Amino acid sequence: MDDESSDDRHQPNVLSATALSQLLGRGETTSIAVVESCLARIEERDATLRAWAHVDRDRALAQARARDAEPRRSPLHGVPIGIKDIFDTYDMPTSHGSKAFSGHRPTADSGIVALMRRAGLVILGKCATTEFATPIPIGVGNPRDLGRSPGVSSSGSAASVADDMTPLSLGSQTGGSTILPASFCGVVGFKASLTGLDRGGMRHLRPTLDSMGLFARELADIALLNSVLSGRSAVQPPKHVADLRVGVCRTVNWSHAQPETVAALDSASQALREAGARVMDAEMPPLFDDLEQSFQIIATVEGARTMASDFEAHGPTMNHWLQETRRAGPTIDAARYEKAQLHALECQRSLGEIFERCDVIVTPSACGEATRDLTGVSDSAFNRIWTLMHGPCISIPAFKGPNGMPVGIQVVGPVGSDARTIALAQCIGGVLA
Amino acid sequence: MDDESSDDRHQPNVLSATALSQLLGRGETTSIAVVESCLARIEERDATLRAWAHVDRDRALAQARARDAEPRRSPLHGVPIGIKDIFDTYDMPTSHGSKAFSGHRPTADSGIVALMRRAGLVILGKCATTEFATPIPIGVGNPRDLGRSPGVSSSGSAASVADDMTPLSLGSQTGGSTILPASFCGVVGFKASLTGLDRGGMRHLRPTLDSMGLFARELADIALLNSVLSGRSAVQPPKHVADLRVGVCRTVNWSHAQPETVAALDSASQALREAGARVMDAEMPPLFDDLEQSFQIIATVEGARTMASDFEAHGPTMNHWLQETRRAGPTIDAARYEKAQLHALECQRSLGEIFERCDVIVTPSACGEATRDLTGVSDSAFNRIWTLMHGPCISIPAFKGPNGMPVGIQVVGPVGSDARTIALAQCIGGVLA
Numbered sequence: 001m002d003d004e005s006s007d008d009r010h011q012p013n014v015l016s017a018t019a020l021s022q023l024l025g026r027g028e029t030t031s032i033a034v035v036e037s038c039l040a041r042i043e044e045r046d047a048t049l050r051a052w053a054h055v056d057r058d059r060a061l062a063q064a065r066a067r068d069a070e071p072r073r074s075p076l077h078g079v080p081i082g083i084k085d086i087f088d089t090y091d092m093p094t095s096h097g098s099k100a101f102s103g104h105r106p107t108a109d110s111g112i113v114a115l116m117r118r119a120g121l122v123i124l125g126k127c128a129t130t131e132f133a134t135p136i137p138i139g140v141g142n143p144r145d146l147g148r149s150p151g152v153s154s155s156g157s158a159a160s161v162a163d164d165m166t167p168l169s170l171g172s173q174t175g176g177s178t179i180l181p182a183s184f185c186g187v188v189g190f191k192a193s194l195t196g197l198d199r200g201g202m203r204h205l206r207p208t209l210d211s212m213g214l215f216a217r218e219l220a221d222i223a224l225l226n227s228v229l230s231g232r233s234a235v236q237p238p239k240h241v242a243d244l245r246v247g248v249c250r251t252v253n254w255s256h257a258q259p260e261t262v263a264a265l266d267s268a269s270q271a272l273r274e275a276g277a278r279v280m281d282a283e284m285p286p287l288f289d290d291l292e293q294s295f296q297i298i299a300t301v302e303g304a305r306t307m308a309s310d311f312e313a314h315g316p317t318m319n320h321w322l323q324e325t326r327r328a329g330p331t332i333d334a335a336r337y338e339k340a341q342l343h344a345l346e347c348q349r350s351l352g353e354i355f356e357r358c359d360v361i362v363t364p365s366a367c368g369e370a371t372r373d374l375t376g377v378s379d380s381a382f383n384r385i386w387t388l389m390h391g392p393c394i395s396i397p398a399f400k401g402p403n404g405m406p407v408g409i410q411v412v413g414p415v416g417s418d419a420r421t422i423a424l425a426q427c428i429g430g431v432l433a
Numbered sequence: 434m435d436d437e438s439s440d441d442r443h444q445p446n447v448l449s450a451t452a453l454s455q456l457l458g459r460g461e462t463t464s465i466a467v468v469e470s471c472l473a474r475i476e477e478r479d480a481t482l483r484a485w486a487h488v489d490r491d492r493a494l495a496q497a498r499a500r501d502a503e504p505r506r507s508p509l510h511g512v513p514i515g516i517k518d519i520f521d522t523y524d525m526p527t528s529h530g531s532k533a534f535s536g537h538r539p540t541a542d543s544g545i546v547a548l549m550r551r552a553g554l555v556i557l558g559k560c561a562t563t564e565f566a567t568p569i570p571i572g573v574g575n576p577r578d579l580g581r582s583p584g585v586s587s588s589g590s591a592a593s594v595a596d597d598m599t600p601l602s603l604g605s606q607t608g609g610s611t612i613l614p615a616s617f618c619g620v621v622g623f624k625a626s627l628t629g630l631d632r633g634g635m636r637h638l639r640p641t642l643d644s645m646g647l648f649a650r651e652l653a654d655i656a657l658l659n660s661v662l663s664g665r666s667a668v669q670p671p672k673h674v675a676d677l678r679v680g681v682c683r684t685v686n687w688s689h690a691q692p693e694t695v696a697a698l699d700s701a702s703q704a705l706r707e708a709g710a711r712v713m714d715a716e717m718p719p720l721f722d723d724l725e726q727s728f729q730i731i732a733t734v735e736g737a738r739t740m741a742s743d744f745e746a747h748g749p750t751m752n753h754w755l756q757e758t759r760r761a762g763p764t765i766d767a768a769r770y771e772k773a774q775l776h777a778l779e780c781q782r783s784l785g786e787i788f789e790r791c792d793v794i795v796t797p798s799a800c801g802e803a804t805r806d807l808t809g810v811s812d813s814a815f816n817r818i819w820t821l822m823h824g825p826c827i828s829i830p831a832f833k834g835p836n837g838m839p840v841g842i843q844v845v846g847p848v849g850s851d852a853r854t855i856a857l858a859q860c861i862g863g864v865l866a
Contacts, residue, residue, distance in 0.1 A: 073778055090738050107741035111632050114640035114735075118774055195664065200632030200640055207547035207633055231628065231823070231849050238835060300549075307524050308540035338499060341551055345506055390664070416664050431784050 007429045013037040017167040017221040019225040022285065031064035031078030035122055038080050042124075042165045049141040051150075051159040053085040054092050055125035063122045071271030074228045077120030081225075082169035084213075086133055088201060089113055096203070097129040097138060097153075100314035111200020112170065112212065112229065120226045124166055127156030133177055133205055135377045144186055144405055148370035151301030154213055154380055158185040161215040167184050168225055173387055175299070176366075176380025179410055180211030182395040184378075186406030190214040190222045190345055194390040196418040197229055206302035208341070209387055210247050219396065219426045226422055235423035241275045244424065247282025247358035249412075252289055253381035258368025260401035261382075266295045267399065268409045268432060275371035275431045282354050282361050284347075291347055294340035295384050301337045304329020314419070321377070344388050349413070350388055355414040360424045364421040365408030369401035382410065392418040394425040398432035434692060439822040449656040450600040454508045464511030464574045465498035467824075468555055471513050472615050475598045480739070482574040482596055484517040484589040488535050488558035490725040496555040510553030515602035515659075517590045517646075518559040519566055521634060523548055529636070530562040530571060530586075533747035542631020545645065545662065547602065552661045555720045557599055561589030566610055566638055567741065567754040568810045577619055577838055581803040584614030585811055587646055591618040594648040603656055604646030606820055607638050607812025608732070609799075611646030612843055615828040617803035617811075619839030623647040623655045627823040629851040630662055639735035641774070642820055652829065652859045659855055668856035674864050677857065680791035681713025682845075685722055686814035691801025693834035694815075701795055701842045701865060708864045715787050715794050717780075721818070724780055728817045729775035734770045737762020756808070784822055788847040793857045798841030804833035815843065827858040831865035 012020060012034040034186065039057055046052050048301020060080070067078040087088045088094050088106035095101045109117065116123065124302050128140050135155040139156035142148045143163035150159045154171030158181030161169050173191040180209040198214035204210050214229075227234040238244065248269050250257070257265075273279045284291075303325045304311075311318075311326045318326075354361070364382040371378060386393050392415075395408035411428055413421025445453060445467040456462040472490055479485050493513070494560035500511040519525050521539035528534045528769045541549065549556065561573050566586035575581045576596035587604030591614035594602050605613045606624040615622020623646065630645035637643055647662075649655050660667040671677065681702050683690070690698075706712045717724075736758045737744075744751075744759045751759075787794070797815040804811060818828050825848075828841035844861055846854025 066768075070771070070775060073775065108637055108735065108739040109640050111628070111635075111637065111640045111643075115628075116777070118641055193664070195544070195548075195631040195633070198628040198632055199635040200628070200635055200643065202544075202633055204541055204544065204634040207542050207544045208551055210544075210633065231626070284729040302541065335499075338503070340502060342506065346549070 011037040013041045014164045015167065016218045017076060017079050018224055019219060020079050020167060021224065024078045025072065030318050031067045031122060031298050034078065035060050035064040035124070036081050038166050045163055046166065049143060049159055049163055050148065051128055051156040051163065051165065053095055053126045053128045054157065056092055059091060060124050066374050067122060069154045073118065073120035075224060077229050078122060079088050079168065080122045080124045080166050081116060082114060082124050082127040082157060082160050082166045084154050084171045085129045086172060086203065087113055087170060089123065089126065089363050092126055094126065097131045099317050100310060108201070111198040111203055114227055127160055127169055129156060130155050131319045132322060133172060133174060134319060135175065135380065136319045136321050137375055142185055145370065148372055148405060149184060149374055149378055151184035151370065153177040157215050158182055158187055158189065158315035161217060162187045167216060168221060169215045171215055173211045173213045173383070174209045175387060176383025179365050179383050179393055179395045180378055180380050183213060183365035183406065183408030185356060186397040188216050188219050188222055188397065189395040190226065191387070191393040193415050193418050194393050196392060196416065204306050206299055206306065207237065208298060208302060211387060219429045222394065223422045226418060229271060230418070232419055235419045237423040237426035241272060241277045241427050242394060244277045244427065246272050247354060247361040248279060249282045249284065249361045249363040251382060252284050252291065252383060256367045256379055256381040257364055260368050260399070261364045261366065264399040264407045264409050265364055271431050272428065276378065282358055282378065285350055285392040287350055288347055291343065291385050291388065293330055294343040295388050297332055297336055298344065299338040300325055300328050311427045347387055352414065361412040362423060363410045363412060365395040365410040366406060369403055369407055386412055390417055391415045392421040396424060396425060396429045396432060398429070405422060435591055436552045444470040446474045446821050447597045448600065449507060449651045450470050450512050450649060450650060451657055453512050454657065455598060457511045458505065458640055462499045464555060465494065465512065468493050468497040468513050470824060471557060471599050478596055478598065481579065482576060482592055484561055484573055484593040484596065484598060486559045486561045486589065488721050489525055492524060493555060493557050500553050502639060506551065506553035511555060511841060512572055512601065513555045513557045513599050514549060515557050515560040515590060515593050515599045516546060517587050517604045518562045519605060519636065520546055520557065520603060522556060525559055527559065528724055529545065531562045541634070543635055544631040548662055550723060560593055560602055562586050563588065564753060566605060566607060567752060568608065568813065569752045569754050570808055573777060575618055575803050578803065581838065582617060582807055582811055582828045583806055584617035584803065586610040587614050589616055590648050591620055594650060595620045600649065600790060601654060602648045602649055605645045606644045606816070607642045608820060609816025612816050612826055612828045613811055613813050615648060616798035616839065616841030619830040621655055621830065622828040623659065623855065624820070624826040626825050626848050626851050629825060629849065637662050637739050639732055639739065641731060641735060644820060652862045655827065656855045656859060659851060661853070665852055668857040670859035672854050674705060674710045676859050677710045678791040678858065679705050679710045679712050680794040681712060681785060682715045682717065682794045682796040684796055684815060684818060685717050685724065689800045689812055689814040690797055693801050694799065695799045695841045697842050698797055698841045699830040704864050705861065713791060715791055718783055721780055721784050724776065724818050724821065727776040730769055730773040732775065733761050734765050760793070781822055785847065793854060794845040796843045796844040798828040802824050802838035802840055821847055824848045825854040829858060829862045829865060831862070
């Protein structure tokens with residue numbers, strides 16, 4: 001950031017979670033020092049950025065003091081994290097970005113938040129989200145350029161990490177809500193397999209699409225956080241990309257790609273090939289042609305179900321996207337919904353066959369640089385279909401567009417192979433760095 | 434069951450899910466035939482057993498017809514399942530066993546229910562549960578002896594499977610709610626690792642304890658259902674128990690064991706040793722001595738948090754267990770709760786060291802046969818601590834007590850090794866059969 005003095009670069013808030021883990025483990029810093037520097041950064045910048053829906057300074061400091069006074073619970077003991085404001089916290093409000101839930105105070109934690117506390121992470125506060133994670137922006141700034149979109153819907157989760165307010169944050173993805181903001185803000189975003197990370201107690205938007213998302217500034221931090229939250233060991237990244245079988249997939253939505261995205265996929269393919277990877281074509285077969293329609297049917301039917309009682313109570317106050325879901329949901333009958341789910345399953349099987357030929361797929365993260373459109377719906381064309389395929393997706397901030405804004409490249413793996421896909425993304429990230 | 438005529442034994446409702454999967458796959462039966470036979474059994478027996486909170490005959494038949502008319506989605510396509518009435522279903526009421534939620538109609542599915550539908554399972558209805566899964570019985574019968582307890586809290590889930598009303602059911606375990614009723618009713622019960630199966634959208638009772646439970650009459654069915662719901666391949670059970678390293682653990686609550694439980698653990702150890710397994714002592718070190726207290730602190734604090742708004746609205750109508758949680762929750766301060774979680778973590782690490790020496794632990798499922806007490810609290814002494822350890826637990830209905838009632842034996846594995854632990858339990862089950 002251009003407002004950083006050289007002193008700021010030595011503050012703990014700019015460090016990665018991996019670096020903080022090491023410093024805290026060796027007793028070379030304290031959780032209180034780390035949390036204070038994050039809070040200072042938030043205080044300095046958030047009036048401009050509006051990345052946070054709620055920060056409880058006293059509570060964050062109390063957590064840090066308690067963690068400093070006890071043995072380490074996990075490698076992330078004492079490390080701060082921000083929580084997308086759709087996940088319940090027993091001690092902070094959860095607004096779902098909606099007037100309908102303004103000041104709503106759940107009395108218990110979502111499962112993932114409880115697991116974070118159990119691992120000794122410090123909950124800094126709640127990151128701003130769009131209304132019920134729909135794609136209508138709500139005024140969060142992109143720290144790389146305030147005139148451009150931070151992406152939706154995990155806008156605050158991505159922006160706060162990009163702006164060094166927190167090393168880690170939690171998001172979610174039902175359409176493109178993690179990978180898109182990660183690409184726009186120039187951070188690493190990880191969408192877990194559908195059930196790869198605990199969805200316990202989550203208020204669903206769409207039960208067969210809602211996936212957990214993680215943000216960090218370094219790939220190694222995603223490996224560490226995913227390991228702590230899943231309870232599974234991280235996979236050691238291969239030292240060299242040689243012999244890695246990488247499928248390149250333009251997807252059925254290639255026409256949405258801006259020149260910088262076309263260039264990013266070309267550059268990534270070439271760099272991987274030159275480094276010795278076995279780069280191959282992994283295009284979606286014709287079965288995938290109508291998959292966008294199946295996504296829309298599933299998203300609309302499940303969205304209308306999950307929101308039904310809130311529509312009754314608060315419908316007219318909600319944004320136009322939700323109004324449209326309310327209207328369209330009942331027009332789709334059960335048979336069409338079932339047919340769409342069957343189609344999605346058939347595509348998953350077909351993708352499984354592609355993953356017999358390649359270890360991971362490389363595909364665009366977004367249509368291009370962050371858009372100048374601060375109020376319209378961002379295009380998640382390179383995310384929706386992957387969300388429906390249920391596998392792990394990682395956006396690596398490897399490239400720049402014509403305006404110097406970040407352009408991510410996405411690594412996708414088979415369903416359930418989250419730790420391995422993260423490790424392979426680390427290896428690929430090393431080649432693209 | 435003594436009321437079965439020889440004809441009934443050929444009805445599909447008595448078959449295992451594995452057998453049904455094969456018959457359906459080969460086109461030798463239909464989902465409608467299977468569902469009709471389950472519904473007939475429920476109609477015949479449930480006035481006595483009271484295992485179901487809600488059965489929607491027409492909806493179940495409509496699901497079966499739809500599944501029969503389309504390609505198979507999974508190996509369990511068209512197979513019926515019952516759902517513990519704490520999990521939301523968009524098309525049926527969810528009462529949580531509580532007057533406070535009588536007639537409550539959620540508009541969306543819990544994640545796990547949505548995943549079942551997506552895999553083509555047929556949701557038969559909701560299985561009766563105690564009030565918010567607390568250990569106060571609610572009059573479900575034990576099909577092996579109506580004068581004895583079916584165990585709590587997944588009472589209806591266990592009883593319906595034991596009585597051939599459904600081949601499969603979903604339960605949960607926060608204390609002993611899956612393993613105990615499985616042992617009392619003489620079926621196989623599986624408690625997943627804390628986050629081993631999707632907790633999406635689950636209304637938490639205690640976020641760091643609530644685990645998913647599965648019931649079936651055969652171990653192979655658990656392997657199949659766990660694989661379909663987790664999206665992970667089942668592990669092939671080893672053909673022989675030779676060289677399997679089995680730790681025997683009497684736990685810190687051994688004084689609770691009735692003679693039939695003492696005999697069951699002895700018989701299991703001896704049978705495994707004779708079959709060539711490497712049977713070794715795996716007792717809990719002194720660190721575990723106070724773990725019961727830590728369980729109580731965590732359960733009470735988290736229980737009081739999750740129920741806080743319901744206590745406000747409906748407190749006086751709730752059972753005395755919930756009243757006590759309401760009273761006791763606020764008396765435990767944050768520091769005591771954090772100390773209890775740290776203690777649980779330290780015990781988990783210690784158990785991890787034990788699992789370096791042995792592949793699985795064998796331990797009692799319950800204190801003894803199903804009790805004659807139909808109104809009191811069942812003793813979950815052999816379950817609570819394992820729930821707190823977060824690993825997979827399986828109860829195998831291998832033994833009988835002095836009254837001819839089933840006595841289960843429990844196989845416990847390391848956190849996250851669910852598929853492997855099921856496979857090893859299948860191998861052990863073969864020896865004990």
